Amino acid sequence: MKHLSLLLLCCSVLCCSTAGYSHELPEGAVPLAKSEQCAACHPTIYKEWQESFHAKSSALKDPAHGAVHQAFVKAMEKKGKKGNYHCANCHAPMADNIKELMTGAAELDSNNWTHAEGTGCTFCHRIESIVEKKLFNQYRLNKDGSFHTNKPAKANLPHKTGQSALFAVGKVCMGCHSHKMNGKDVPICLMKDEAQGSNCLECHMPQVKGAAAIGAKGTTHRSHKMPGGHDIEMLKKAATLDAEVTSKGKERNLVVTVKNIIKHTFPSTNPMRIAFVKVVAKDKNGKKVWENFKESPMEDKQSFFFKAFKAGEKKGVPSWAADGIAFDTRLKAGETRQLSYPLADSAISQVDVMLIYRLFPSKAIKGFAIPEDGVNEKAYLVAKKSLTL
Ligand code: HEC
Ligand code: HEC
Ligand code: HEC
Ligand code: HEC
Ligand code: HEC
Structure with missing residues (x-):
């Protein structure tokens, strides 16, 4: 982190x-x-x-x-x-x-x-x-x-x-x-490969009501709002979330499935965008007894979908110093990812699983003095599943 x-x-x-x-x-x-x-x-x-x-x-x-x-x-x-x-x-x-x-x-x-x-x-x-x-x-x-x-x-x-x-x-x-x-041939953004063959207009410029011009004959036009990561309705179209608990004797295991259902990487383009899975397990009184991370999704390696750069052995360098990609755990077009968590505490009787998206992680907000305007620092809830065991 x-x-x-x-x-x-x-x-x-x-x-x-x-x-x-x-x-x-x-x-x-x-x-x-x-x-x-x-x-x-x-x-x-x-x-x-x-x-x-x-x-x-x-x-x-x-x-x-x-x-x-x-x-x-x-x-x-x-x-x-x-x-x-x-x-x-x-x-x-x-x-x-x-x-x-x-x-x-x-x-x-x-x-x-x-x-x-x-x-x-x-x-x-x-x-x-x-x-x-x-x-x-x-x-x-x-x-x-x-x-x-x-x-x-x-x-x-x-x-x-x-x-x-x-x-x-x-x-x-x-x-x-x-x-x-960057100058060392490291791809910072690579939509051309990540979205091969897909029609951008189909999702980003759908036909909507209203004539294209005053006096035009048609009653619809292609919307020019072109929503992306700033739009929660758009984000909800990007991925599905499922969760189930399997038991083997006394051992219980939570399996979370996240599927990218669009035709490019999720999150897309900008390496600052991050999506992650947050799991909170509670006892029968609703008291939190376990969570997959406390402060930052980086504490739980399987939980986040994010791209980072490296220079030599050093991970997390700025792109201009990068000689390669340290890791890229974003979900590729159509990819299904499964996350697995043993539920060790027998008191656990309820589990909340959330898929969250952020335009900028908190460190970026602080590091770049990006204004906190209710948008940039917001955690967007893309999907949620609650299980009662
Ligand atoms: C099947 C639907 C679909 C198609 C096709 C599609 N997109 Fe997207 N796109 C989405 C959804 C949903 C999101 C929101 C989730 C995300 O940010 O990844 C998105 C997000 C984006 C973003 C926002 C990134 C950000 O950081 O806010 C950009 C830019 C983008 N798409 C560009 C494109 C381009 C360019 C194409 C064509 C090559 C394309 N998309 C094709 C559905 C689609
Ligand atoms: C005086 C009115 C008027 C102004 C000003 C105007 N347009 Fe148009 N434009 C029209 C009409 C009428 C149509 C035909 C719409 C139709 O029949 O679907 C049109 C059609 C278009 C089309 C679609 C053409 C097609 O192939 O269907 C585009 C693109 C366009 N305008 C761009 C612009 C842009 C950019 C500007 C500003 C620089 C502009 N227009 C200013 C009246 C105007
Ligand atoms: C980011 C690029 C982009 C910008 C900016 C943009 N357009 Fe378009 N516009 C498109 C594309 C792509 C289409 C779809 C063309 C097609 O279907 O052949 C389109 C379609 C249109 C049409 C035809 C609509 C229809 O569905 O019949 C009109 C009119 C038009 N634009 C006017 C404008 C006007 C006016 C503005 C500024 C207020 C504008 N556009 C800004 C890319 C853009
Ligand atoms: C001249 C350059 C340019 C062109 C052409 C262009 N874009 Fe963009 N687009 C941008 C930039 C720059 C941003 C980011 C703006 C910002 O957030 O500051 C952006 C943002 C977006 C977003 C994300 C919106 C969000 O919520 O963050 C989507 C989706 C998008 N563009 C789709 C398209 C589509 C579809 C086309 C073609 C019809 C297109 N763009 C053409 C430069 C362009
Ligand atoms: C090759 C085109 C291109 C260049 C050059 C470029 N950007 Fe972008 N930038 C984009 C596009 C496209 C988006 C929107 C898609 C996305 O979010 O990745 C974007 C989005 C962003 C965003 C997110 C904006 C928001 O409101 O969330 C930031 C921040 C940004 N760019 C910073 C920069 C800075 C700083 C520079 C110059 C040092 C730069 N970009 C140069 C294409 C470019």
Whole structure:
């Protein structure tokens, strides 16, 4: 647990040069527009987007991301290097001086809307192709400013549209959600391998009620809320929890089964995300007589689903120092994991089993001064089973 705060830095810190590394907007291209400009005709989609983390992804809007970025800058400065905001590639992709932000030649400016916008409407809908790179991918945007979907281009709309196969099953997401490597080829995030062949839109952009635009014929549209780890209803769809007690003579054994029922790792992407099983055993008066850990799930090795890095023999190092993965106990797509606990105390007559998810473990909240806002430090109860013996 001691090194946890260090390994938690991992998701974000890449030690490689990102010089000259940014999205491509062709010479003379139509400029990107503020998402507010779409609200008048696309009010439902605009509202969904505003609630999504794509609208809050900039360090100017997401205090958790901002705090981790500050920790990254301090870590760089400690090593005598200049900090930078290469995070902008995915967290503030519309920034009008993104190259300078990414190399450290410029800093975020709260008066510049392109820095605060996050991943806005025109960024996604003008994606023409993904530029595959080793550390992380980039996008090439279109020149003519037409808005792409997987549908055939329509005539007589207030704006140009275009058809792109990238939008069909969510390939379009894989400029930002594909992978992040550190300088020693250690995968920090690896969605492209962890979710092979899965259609991101099927779960993250379901068809919901409401026309796609004012005056549009259709009565449904793809939701732009794009929920993930911040949404308890989404988390409940990720895994199932079962528990049973088996007896052999006087010996009783609790078997807990957790199954990942989605098409990528649970918890996914960000190495700071953690899920774990908490078991509390009580006597007939409801008094606690045993639990699988007291302070931290790290006390019970089988209980947590989490990824950590190593350097040589040392486990729990930050990703920029990592030469490999120390362990990755997250549940792979479709994986079933069984946990086994002998119930030694004969007084045990009731067992509560809980599957809990946290965006950031407590050590990360403290280590990065991530604001405790009722979200970041919360333990989300994904599932619970109570057994009476
Ligand atoms: C003056 C009204 C108006 C404004 C402003 C507007 N749109 Fe639209 N847009 C429409 C209409 C109408 C449709 C057709 C909807 C339909 O029939 O399903 C549409 C369709 C779309 C589509 C889907 C095209 C398809 O293939 O189905 C996208 C993507 C889109 N708009 C993006 C945007 C973005 C991004 C903005 C802001 C920069 C924007 N729109 C601003 C009216 C508008
Ligand atoms: C993170 C990327 C992303 C962002 C940001 C985004 N969209 Fe979309 N949008 C998509 C994808 C993917 C689809 C589905 C395309 C398809 O089905 O072919 C889509 C579909 C649409 C459609 C067609 C809806 C339908 O179901 O017929 C409209 C209209 C649209 N978006 C407008 C907007 C507007 C307006 C915004 C900003 C408020 C926005 N989008 C932001 C990715 C994005
Ligand atoms: C330009 C980069 C970019 C693109 C394109 C993009 N995303 Fe994201 N996405 C992000 C970033 C950055 C975050 C994290 C924002 C934060 O929490 O600060 C995020 C967050 C998310 C989340 C997690 C929300 C949560 O509750 O934490 C989901 C789910 C998601 N994106 C799905 C998608 C899907 C589906 C697509 C394609 C239709 C897509 N994204 C396209 C950058 C992108
Ligand atoms: C079968 C449904 C399903 C499919 C398909 C799917 N996801 Fe997810 N995804 C989920 C669920 C449920 C969660 C919440 C649990 C979690 O965070 O792992 C989630 C979480 C996420 C998160 C949030 C991570 C965080 O830290 O908050 C991201 C990002 C994400 N998915 C991206 C994608 C991308 C990209 C694809 C396509 C390659 C995809 N997902 C395909 C169901 C799905
Ligand atoms: C290659 C794209 C990419 C880059 C570069 C990137 N991120 Fe992210 N980041 C994401 C995506 C996608 C998510 C959402 C999925 C998830 O939670 O893992 C995310 C989520 C996060 C979160 C969780 C936010 C929340 O509200 O829970 C933090 C913190 C974060 N990133 C920090 C950083 C920092 C700091 C940097 C730069 C030093 C950085 N990231 C660089 C893609 C990126």
